[in-house]
Amino acid sequence: MIENWLPLNASTFGGDVDGVFRLILYVVGAWFILAEVLLLFFVIRYRRGRRERAVYVRGETASQLAWILVPGLIVLLLDLGIDAGGARAWVKIKEQSPAAAITARVTAERFAWLFTYPGPDGQFGTKDDLWEVGTLHVPVGRAVELEMISMDVIHSFAVPNFRLRQDILPGRTIKAWFEATKPGSYEIECTELCGTDHYKMQGVIVVLGAKDYEHWWQEHWPAAPVISQNRAGRPAATRGSDG
Ligand SMILES: [Cu+2]
Known part of the structure; x- marks a missing residue:
């Protein structure tokens, strides 16, 4: 779906970059939808006029603390997942460049x-x-x-x-x-x-x-043979076309 919005990919590592982009979009997108749906639900469920009174919650009991700690942990794990996906693309693009032709x-x-x-x-x-x-x-x-x-x-x-x-x-x-x-x-x-x-x-x-x-x-350079290989004569690494 998202491919239609991105410019045509014409390089070997473009697919890796798009992969990181998609990973971030889906993780953040799912989290965004969940947060907005909950917000709307709470606005309606606890709207003015209901009998219940608000109470001040200090977060002292384990069950109250869990409301902060569990989502915090989930966000942290998702973040580490994005880091891992990004690191894989980084290594391929920045640290494993092929022999240049x-x-x-x-x-x-x-x-x-x-x-x-x-x-x-x-x-x-x-x-x-x-x-x-x-x-x-x-x-x-x-x-x-x-x-x-x-x-x-x-x-x-x-x-x-x-x-x-x-x-x-x-x-x-x-x-x-x-x-x-x-x-x-x-x-x-x-x-x-x-x-x-x-x-x-x-x-x-x-x-x-x-x-x-x-x-x-x-x-x-009419007189010279075409150079489209590197000087050692080793052809440049060729990999999957689109990625
Ligand atoms: Cu400039």
């Missing part, structure tokens, strides 16, 4: 995204580097590593379709990764208020099929 540098500045490709030699800062403003081209089904820096203030690199969001702090190189599962164009947004034109700070990730990626590569 491709590395690109992301330079954030007010108010644009600049992308640098290292080119055939795989090294940044050399002659064959390619710069693109606002658009990043990557192949589908390959792990892409992003090295992100900021030229000025804190920005946040967000791709809703990949369930990817990462703050970029000036003075640091911050890494993120993704592996796109479907060719297409996916919007990049800055999700950290970074100045007056913050809302204009958008970009696009163009995910290309293998053939299209080859064409794109040959447009820029």
